[in-house]
Amino acid sequence: xSNFRMDLLVCGGTGCQSTDxxxxxxxxxxxxxxxxxxxxxxxxxxxxxxxxxQGPIVKVMPDNIFYVRVSPDQxxxxxxxxxxxxxxxxxxxxxxxxxxxKLDEQxxxxxxxKQNRIALKNCGLIDPENINEYIAxxxxxxxxxxxxxxxxxxxxxxxxxxxxRGRGGGGFPTGLKWExxxxxxxxxxxxxxxxxxxxxxxxxxxxxxxxxxxxxxxAMAIAxxxxxxxxxxxxxxxxxxxxxxxxxxxxxxxxxxxxxxxNILGTDFGFxxxxxxxxxxxxCGEETALINSLEGGRGEPTVKPPFPAEIGLWKKxxxxxxxxxxxNICPIILNGADWFKSIGTEKxxxxxxxxxxxxxxxxxxxxxxxxxTLREIIFDLGGGIKDDRKFKAVQxxxxxxxxxxxxYLDTHIDYDTLGEIGSMxxxxxxxxxxxxNCMVNIAKFYLEFTVDESxxxxxxxxxxxxxxxxxxxxxxxxxxxxxxxxxxxxxxxIIKDSSLCGLGQTSPNPILSTMKYFWDEYVxxxxxxxCPAGVCTKLLKYHIDPEKCKGCTLCAKACPAGIISxxxxxxxxxxxxxxxxxxxxEKICKFGAVLRK
Amino acid sequence: MAKNMSEYKVDTEKLHKxxxxxxxxxxxEGELINILREAQEIFxxxxxxxxxxxxxxxxxxxxxxFGVATFYSFFTMEPRGKHVISVCMGTACFVKAADxxxxxxxxxxxxxxGNTSEDGMYTVDTVRCIxxxxxxxxxxxxxxxxxxxxxEDVATILEDIETxxxxxxxxxxxQ
Numbered sequence: 222x223s224n225f226r227m228d229l230l231v232c233g234g235t236g237c238q239s240t241d242x243x244x245x246x247x248x249x250x251x252x253x254x255x256x257x258x259x260x261x262x263x264x265x266x267x268x269x270x271x272x273x274x275q276g277p278i279v280k281v282m283p284d285n286i287f288y289v290r291v292s293p294d295q296x297x298x299x300x301x302x303x304x305x306x307x308x309x310x311x312x313x314x315x316x317x318x319x320x321x322x323k324l325d326e327q328x329x330x331x332x333x334x335k336q337n338r339i340a341l342k343n344c345g346l347i348d349p350e351n352i353n354e355y356i357a358x359x360x361x362x363x364x365x366x367x368x369x370x371x372x373x374x375x376x377x378x379x380x381x382x383x384x385x386r387g388r389g390g391g392g393f394p395t396g397l398k399w400e401x402x403x404x405x406x407x408x409x410x411x412x413x414x415x416x417x418x419x420x421x422x423x424x425x426x427x428x429x430x431x432x433x434x435x436x437x438x439x440a441m442a443i444a445x446x447x448x449x450x451x452x453x454x455x456x457x458x459x460x461x462x463x464x465x466x467x468x469x470x471x472x473x474x475x476x477x478x479x480x481x482x483x484n485i486l487g488t489d490f491g492f493x494x495x496x497x498x499x500x501x502x503x504x505c506g507e508e509t510a511l512i513n514s515l516e517g518g519r520g521e522p523t524v525k526p527p528f529p530a531e532i533g534l535w536k537k538x539x540x541x542x543x544x545x546x547x548x549n550i551c552p553i554i555l556n557g558a559d560w561f562k563s564i565g566t567e568k569x570x571x572x573x574x575x576x577x578x579x580x581x582x583x584x585x586x587x588x589x590x591x592x593x594t595l596r597e598i599i600f601d602l603g604g605g606i607k608d609d610r611k612f613k614a615v616q617x618x619x620x621x622x623x624x625x626x627x628x629y630l631d632t633h634i635d636y637d638t639l640g641e642i643g644s645m646x647x648x649x650x651x652x653x654x655x656x657x658n659c660m661v662n663i664a665k666f667y668l669e670f671t672v673d674e675s676x677x678x679x680x681x682x683x684x685x686x687x688x689x690x691x692x693x694x695x696x697x698x699x700x701x702x703x704x705x706x707x708x709x710x711x712x713x714x715i716i717k718d719s720s721l722c723g724l725g726q727t728s729p730n731p732i733l734s735t736m737k738y739f740w741d742e743y744v745x746x747x748x749x750x751x752c753p754a755g756v757c758t759k760l761l762k763y764h765i766d767p768e769k770c771k772g773c774t775l776c777a778k779a780c781p782a783g784i785i786s787x788x789x790x791x792x793x794x795x796x797x798x799x800x801x802x803x804x805x806x807e808k809i810c811k812f813g814a815v816l817r818k
Numbered sequence: 819m820a821k822n823m824s825e826y827k828v829d830t831e832k833l834h835k836x837x838x839x840x841x842x843x844x845x846x847e848g849e850l851i852n853i854l855r856e857a858q859e860i861f862x863x864x865x866x867x868x869x870x871x872x873x874x875x876x877x878x879x880x881x882x883x884f885g886v887a888t889f890y891s892f893f894t895m896e897p898r899g900k901h902v903i904s905v906c907m908g909t910a911c912f913v914k915a916a917d918x919x920x921x922x923x924x925x926x927x928x929x930x931x932g933n934t935s936e937d938g939m940y941t942v943d944t945v946r947c948i949x950x951x952x953x954x955x956x957x958x959x960x961x962x963x964x965x966x967x968x969x970e971d972v973a974t975i976l977e978d979i980e981t982x983x984x985x986x987x988x989x990x991x992x993q
Contacts, residue, residue: 236952239963273952421908424949459855459892460948500851500890501946517850518882519889578910578951585952616909652909666912676889 227262227304230280232345234269234431235424235463236585241293242266242277248296249279253304262304268432270345271586272332275315280327280345287327288313318582318604332602337564338588339572340388340425340548344432349467352474355435361480363551364439367446368488376447377403380550382558384570389415389506389543390618390647391723392569392636398540401530403448405538412444412453413534413541415511419458419503420619421670423650425574426544428586430457430464433548434471438494440550442481445492448540452493456511459498468496503620503674507722508541510676521676522722543648545574565591569635579616579652580607596630599653610655614738618647620667620674621727623734624660643734645727659756660739661746665693667731675724682725685716689732696743697757699750706743710736755817761802762818767792769814776806776815826867832860833871840875847878850886854893863894891946899934899941901979904958908947915969916955920944922969926976 231237231246249264270278275289279299286309291299295313302310314323315330327333338344347354355361367376381396402410414437418426430437441453457465472494475481483491497515504510505520512534514520533539549571553561562570569591575598578584582604589598595615599605606612614624617634623644625632632638636646654663668690677683692709695701713729720726736743745751752760765776765785772790777783782801787793795806795815807815823830823837839856843849853876857868864887873880887893905911905920923942927935934941950956953965959975967975 235948235963236950239950239953239956239965273950276952418949419946421912421947422910422951424947424951427949460945498851498855500855500892502890503946514851515848517846517848517852517886519885521889576951578954579913584910584954619909650909652913654913658913663913666909670907673891 225261225263227284228282229262229264229299230267230282230345231264232268232270232276232278233266233349233463234273234276234344234428235461236269236273237276237278238463240276244293245277245279245291245296248293249300252296252300256300256305258300258304265348266350267347268344268349269428269586271341271428271588272330272583273586274582274584278345279313284309285327286325287315287330289315331604332583332585332587335593335597335602336588337572337590339552339564340429340436340545340574341432341586341588342552343436344428347433349432349434350470352435352471352478352480355433359555360435361439363554364442364480365486366554367443368486368490373403373447373449376443376554379558380447380553383553383561384558384565384568385546385549385553385561386569386636387543388545388549388573388648390420390621390645392646395542395546398530398542399444399447401528402450402538402540405531407538409452409535409537410448410450411534411537411539412441412448412450413511413515413539414441414453414455414547415506415508415541415543416455416457416461416464417499417506417511418461418544418648419506419674420648420650422578422616422652423576423619423648425576425586425649427458427461427464429544429548429574430461431467434464434468435475436551437468437544437547438471438475438481440547441494442485442492443550443554444540444542444547446490448538450540451491452495454495454497454515454534456497456499456505456515459500465496465498472496502676503670504676504722504724507724510722511541512539519676521678522724524721545649566633566635568637573646573649575649575651577603577651577653580610580655580658581605581653582607591635592633594631594633595625598634598651599630603653606653606655610657612653613656613658614654614660614735616644616652616654616663616731617650618645618727618730619650620670621645621723621730622647622650623730624654624663624738625734626738643730643737645730657754657756659697659752659754660735660742661693661697661752662754662756664732664735665690665697668693668728671724671728675728679720679722679725681716681719682721682728685712686725686728688712689716689729693732696746697752698759699746699757701747703744703747706736706747751818758802758804761804762797763795763800763802763804763806764797764816764818765793765795765806766814766816769812771812771814773811775809775811779805779809781805823871826871828861828865828867828871833868836860836868836871837875840872847876847882850876850878850883851890854883854887858893863897865895896932896934897938900939901960901983902941902943902958903960903975904943904945906946906948906950906954906956906958907944908949908951908954910947910951911955914954918969919955919957919967919972922972923976926972 279288279291302308377399385395386392502520505514507522510520510522529539565571572588574588587602616624672686675682770792777785784796784799869883873883933943
């Protein structure tokens with residue numbers, strides 16, 4: 222085996238993959254070979270670094286230099302300059318937007334400074350397709366410790382003591398869930414890893430599975446030992462092909478080394494893991510729906526109780542935990558519950574991974590201690606709002622959550638505080654919106670999602686959400702009255718009160734939270750027939766600024782309705798009554814003379 | 819009750835392939851989703867007769883098969899176009915105007931009803947978040963991810979697909 226003096230860690234997460242990081246890795250390999258350095262330098266495809274905005278990312282170790290936005294064409298430059306001549310390639314370094322300073326180390330970047338990576342600790346560090354790299358960073362030590370020195374009851378006690386709560390959104394204490402499942406008397410029990418990351422805009426589970434699949438496999442085996450299960454299933458979204466691929470490799474490698482299967486590490490304990498694919502249904506993130514789907518049926522939720530801890534998969538006691546929850550297990554076992562409890566807030570211990578997306582400069586994954594403020598996450602780590610626009614709201618919790626306005630930016634977020642301000646933790650998606658986003662339209666977007674994803678079992682959810690969507694459509698089209706808003710609120714409450722599962726109980730949240738914090742926008746749509754953000758097409762009014770118009774006639778030619786009149790070199794006029802609001806004139810105007818209000 | 823394969827109005831060879839796959843599995847309703855997945859892989863979609871075939875072979879009501887096939891967005895009962903363009907409709911993509919990109923594809927390909935163009939060449943649909951939010955708005959063209967797509971880029975993307983298509987058909991002729 223060669224001793225490499227240098228590793229080029231290339232991000233192989235889905236984000237960077239789609240900006241050609243695989244091609245980059247190939248080119249780097251070719252350049253290294255051409256320079257006859259293949260015995261000294263190697264290219265490692267790692268999991269996600271989290272800084273997706275700046276992808277593809279290449280980190281050079283041990284020099285600890287962090288290159289961003291490296292295109293495949295720059296592979297030759299990187300090899301020649303950095304590896305052969307030993308010079309840092311300035312043009313590939315990250316530039317701090319405020320100071321314009323080039324930063325070469327990851328830890329100096331504002332994006333990473335406040336992070337505390339526990340669940341993501343190996344993402345971007347190891348080759349996820351090589352079990353030995355995981356073992357080199359203390360992988361499978363937690364399983365060894367558990368199997369040889371701890372009783373199942375002690376494992377559960379440790380997890381309970383750590384205060385770890387379910388990271389999928391519910392926030393139920395993980396240790397308690399394990400304890401209930403352990404106490405249920407049955408010959409067979411199951412562990413399920415919920416990797417059906419359905420919340421649009423959240424991608425932490427995908428990143429963990431792509432970047433550190435063994436951390437989940439190891440934790441599932443530990444959970445199996447704790448509750449007395451010999452079989453585990455990973456229920457994973459079919460939309461995540463790369464995560465599936467890496468997980469399959471990881472499971473195979475674990476079997477080869479005897480870390481799965483019978484008599485793990487020479488003990489009596491055996492554990493098997495199977496992969497099952499979701500077929501695209503948001504509601505399957507709900508435990509009982511997921512179980513029905515795993516059994517091959519429609520993913521409809523059933524009444525709880527009985528909880529899966531009593532009657533779960535194939536009617537046997539089952540513990541269902543989320544990917545990120547599992548990723549926290551091994552560090553807790555190795556470092557102790559007290560260490561974990563020392564991080565975060567009193568009632569929400571540890572860290573949380575958030576997926577920053579939307580109108581924010583640093584899109585990507587961040588892991589911060591619970592209790593960090595929204596302002597720190599959005600403005601310090603996230604680098605603020607894109608194009609210097611004004612912050613309007615941040616949406617957390619996905620379709621079940623709510624929109625949080627500016628006045629709550631200093632909230633120290635954990636499971637409970639987010640609930641108090643009308644949103645929820647959810648799986649950790651954080652979509653930032655600026656002044657160009659219409660909040661009524663955002664609520665409508667979420668309702669479209671819920672209407673699509675409602676399984677149809679409860680009438681309130683099946684029919685009610687459809688009515689909510691119709692009302693919202695009326696509002697965005699200027700066909701609503703003030704009484705309509707009252708109806709919207711009433712119906713929202715009814716759906717919340719009379720639905721069986723989390724989907725229906727939370728589906729009106731995006732409406733209720735936007736009505737609470739952005740009431741003015743609703744009123745503007747209803748009373749003034751105006752969309753302040755300029756988004757709702759039917760309420761838009763186009764007109765041409767006579768000062769700016771040069772009379773080039775392009776808009777008149779582009780107008781499909783033929784309702785723009787004017788002579789060459791004279792200001793043109795739009796017939797507002799006949800305008801179909803298609804926006805063709807605005808698109809084609811070179812002088813910015815077409816205004817939209 | 820099992821029927822003769824030739825009684826189903828679909829490609830018999832493909833049906834045999836599906837039958838072999840089903841025989842390779844352990845019996846049980848738990849495999850239904852996997853079987854439908856494989857069937858869609860083989861046929862490109864799930865014609866009614868294929869669903870009937872599966873139901874009879876598994877010994878379960880066809881209603882159950884239909885119920886599952888219609889429940890999940892992954893399954894389709896209509897043939898898909900030769901090229902599949904999926905626009906991500908996750909929130910991150912939506913707030914960055916993915917709906918405008920979708921409209922542009924549909925209008926350029928003149929897709930009015932359903933998701934597939936009249937000539938059967940293109941299917942334009944939406945997908946739920948594929949988790950590449952850093953590149954929003956994101957689309958998938960025949961499975962390949964394109965990031966930061968603007969409505970203005972749509973024409974170029976379609977041209978690229980056509981160029982690829984012509985290249986492949988030329989190669990095909992040479993062979």
